[in-house]
Amino acid sequence: MSFDELLQIPPYSLGREDKERLLTVRLLELTERHRAGCSRYARILDSTGFDPAKVKDLSGFPFLPVRLFKELSLKSVPQENIVKTMTSSGTTGQAVSKIYLDRITSFNQQKAMIKIVSDFTGSSRMPMIIIDCPSVVKDRNMFSARGAGILGFSMFGSKRIYALNDDMELDTEALRGFLDEHANRPILLFGFTFMIWQHFYKELIRLGDQGITFDLSNGIIIHGGGWKKLVSESVSQEEFRTHLRDVCGLDKIHDYYGMVEQTGCIYMQCEYGHMHASVFSDVIMRRPLDFAPCRVGEKGIIQVLSSIPESYPGHSILTEDEGVLLGEDDCPCGRKGKYFEIVGRLKNAEIRGCSDTYAAKFN
Amino acid sequence: MIPMRQNLTEAPAGISYFVGDNDVLRNLGAVPAKEPFSDDVLDFLNEVSKMLMADSRSKLYSDVITFAFWIRRGSTSKLRERFERSDGNFRLGRGAVFHIAPSNVPVNYAYSLAAGLLTGNANVVRIPSKDFPQVEIINEAIEKALMTDSGKAMRDRVCLIRYGREREINDYLSNLADVRIIWGGDETIAEIRKSPLRPRAGEITFADRFSVAIINSNAYLSIRNKSKTAEDFYNDTYFTDQNACTSPRIVIWTGNKIDEAKSLFWAELHKLVSEKYRFQPIQAVNKLTSACLLAAAYSGVKIEPSTDNLIIRCKIGEVYDGLMDFKDNSGFFFEYDCADIMSLRDLFNDTRCQTVAYIGEPETLIPLLKTGVKGIDRIVPVGKAMDFDLIWDGYELCERLTRTLILS
Numbered sequence: 001m002s003f004d005e006l007l008q009i010p011p012y013s014l015g016r017e018d019k020e021r022l023l024t025v026r027l028l029e030l031t032e033r034h035r036a037g038c039s040r041y042a043r044i045l046d047s048t049g050f051d052p053a054k055v056k057d058l059s060g061f062p063f064l065p066v067r068l069f070k071e072l073s074l075k076s077v078p079q080e081n082i083v084k085t086m087t088s089s090g091t092t093g094q095a096v097s098k099i100y101l102d103r104i105t106s107f108n109q110q111k112a113m114i115k116i117v118s119d120f121t122g123s124s125r126m127p128m129i130i131i132d133c134p135s136v137v138k139d140r141n142m143f144s145a146r147g148a149g150i151l152g153f154s155m156f157g158s159k160r161i162y163a164l165n166d167d168m169e170l171d172t173e174a175l176r177g178f179l180d181e182h183a184n185r186p187i188l189l190f191g192f193t194f195m196i197w198q199h200f201y202k203e204l205i206r207l208g209d210q211g212i213t214f215d216l217s218n219g220i221i222i223h224g225g226g227w228k229k230l231v232s233e234s235v236s237q238e239e240f241r242t243h244l245r246d247v248c249g250l251d252k253i254h255d256y257y258g259m260v261e262q263t264g265c266i267y268m269q270c271e272y273g274h275m276h277a278s279v280f281s282d283v284i285m286r287r288p289l290d291f292a293p294c295r296v297g298e299k300g301i302i303q304v305l306s307s308i309p310e311s312y313p314g315h316s317i318l319t320e321d322e323g324v325l326l327g328e329d330d331c332p333c334g335r336k337g338k339y340f341e342i343v344g345r346l347k348n349a350e351i352r353g354c355s356d357t358y359a360a361k362f363n
Numbered sequence: 364m365i366p367m368r369q370n371l372t373e374a375p376a377g378i379s380y381f382v383g384d385n386d387v388l389r390n391l392g393a394v395p396a397k398e399p400f401s402d403d404v405l406d407f408l409n410e411v412s413k414m415l416m417a418d419s420r421s422k423l424y425s426d427v428i429t430f431a432f433w434i435r436r437g438s439t440s441k442l443r444e445r446f447e448r449s450d451g452n453f454r455l456g457r458g459a460v461f462h463i464a465p466s467n468v469p470v471n472y473a474y475s476l477a478a479g480l481l482t483g484n485a486n487v488v489r490i491p492s493k494d495f496p497q498v499e500i501i502n503e504a505i506e507k508a509l510m511t512d513s514g515k516a517m518r519d520r521v522c523l524i525r526y527g528r529e530r531e532i533n534d535y536l537s538n539l540a541d542v543r544i545i546w547g548g549d550e551t552i553a554e555i556r557k558s559p560l561r562p563r564a565g566e567i568t569f570a571d572r573f574s575v576a577i578i579n580s581n582a583y584l585s586i587r588n589k590s591k592t593a594e595d596f597y598n599d600t601y602f603t604d605q606n607a608c609t610s611p612r613i614v615i616w617t618g619n620k621i622d623e624a625k626s627l628f629w630a631e632l633h634k635l636v637s638e639k640y641r642f643q644p645i646q647a648v649n650k651l652t653s654a655c656l657l658a659a660a661y662s663g664v665k666i667e668p669s670t671d672n673l674i675i676r677c678k679i680g681e682v683y684d685g686l687m688d689f690k691d692n693s694g695f696f697f698e699y700d701c702a703d704i705m706s707l708r709d710l711f712n713d714t715r716c717q718t719v720a721y722i723g724e725p726e727t728l729i730p731l732l733k734t735g736v737k738g739i740d741r742i743v744p745v746g747k748a749m750d751f752d753l754i755w756d757g758y759e760l761c762e763r764l765t766r767t768l769i770l771s
Contacts (some may be wrong), residue, residue, distance in 0.1 A: 288648075
């Protein structure tokens, strides 16, 4: 089964049984492809005695912990087929994930993303404001998650500007000019949650105090990248939304969940605040104690399954995030598939032991 | 009057004192050394022991009770018998000892202090950075004991402090020390060593180590009380999140009933771990990551099926070169069926290899040791891996913490 067959299906149209059946077939094929193409992956499967014949549904697939992509180089195609290597954004000194893409995987990422995002924005492209600085995408050889996100979403912009300069200051003149030029038209905004809060929202508040305001009530904003930094500033998701609405009239606000290890298959937040799995991917919340799938409403570690990766064995990954499955096929927004919410990162372990007198602090 | 060596400068700011104060610290280098195992020190430690035993909170912490036993008179007298030499020479403590205790093990600092006192020294100890209840209990007991008649004389010999990672304070304390003891961690050692010692000062460092368990399957099966064995093994491993240098990372099976012994052993342990261990969700992810990394690196690894993530076992086909680079904690075990004890030579020859915890006959290891292995400092029964002794990590602390004066 090729990915193109999945692409023919509207992204939120399949009910549970149909989706499970289709994805299971595709993921079994991917598992075998990676077993044949990636010896490290093959050895991992062998160590668990994995038997594809025993896979009945999506919960039966083995999953790789996401940190493996930081520790190991994992690819299932010859090096000469790699057209792009993506890396996760890590803080300095931290290991970053390295994700190797061949042409088809890279294409399919884009195609899936277009299908998913268009379901929320409509299929025509819009003038687009990127709430970040231009330099973040300059080095095309090494895509950071931030850069990759911006480039990925840039497909949806007819004309684009960056709202921030390279000193992360809001370019009010450019913003004003762009809004005047595209007055009364829907406008797409994109950025990372914390960047939007820190460099856009806070600046709009400051400008507002001086009587300078911007009207973005025609806008739709898509943001991602996690809430960790905002949680540390005690800003809730609800506050983020209401404050943004209050300061510039932005009403259509969609968070998304995604990761560089499964680019393309993002999980968009609907009008009801729920993250949605599309037909291209799925989530399974797993209990930490035994990795058994959680019930609806029960918090668990998020496993993500994607039908896209052909060049690296990242089609079934155990993240280090926690989430709660809210339901399946019955979200009031009308989209089928699983819908869920993100709780946040798993807490680091507090480990006893005698070799850490100082080291932990220096790392 | 004994000539005083006074630290000329004031102790730098940023030190918080838990027992003792700025004056005790400043004067530490001037405190006269004692002969090892002097009666007043033994009395004082016995007093601390009594305080600990009398404290109802101690019962909640087996490590506190174990320490209290270790410092009671009956036990320290035995140490005196073991370590006192009758070679006609005269011995004295080296003077001031600066101890850097691990931040994540509650009572290790107390043993280090006791060793310093027993050998006749004055001590400044950097205690764990975390607020363990055990630390509070022990500090209180020491404080109280220092108030008693036998304790007063010890007041200038005990200074328990905490500070961040200030280089200035490391410098000050290192300059003060006749011996510096660094517990744990290659990185810590490297960091502290940036602070110079005086030329005659000595140093004891406890580097990163790992430990192993060797279980003879027949011997295990003949044990009646297997739940006690599980408890012993738990104490060697899970009690410190399997992250102490003494915690076995690999279980090596010998004998000819390995499969039978394994299933009983792990089932008993699992029962106990389910009841006692505080499992943290990220540990499940960490252990899965370690298992996958190991499996990806070597062919022939078998991740044993398990009902949950409390115990993760990776069976290895041979003792791979570099195996211990894949070690993890919180219930992550390599497992090896050993037909020939000599196949362990490379593992034992690793200088990082510290303790063998055994069930069975330790004598069977002697031919292997006699090949001249570079690792292995102690071979002790399962359950005793954590037991502190004045010979530790291959060092005789009594010798390291005293001077020998020739009298001829």
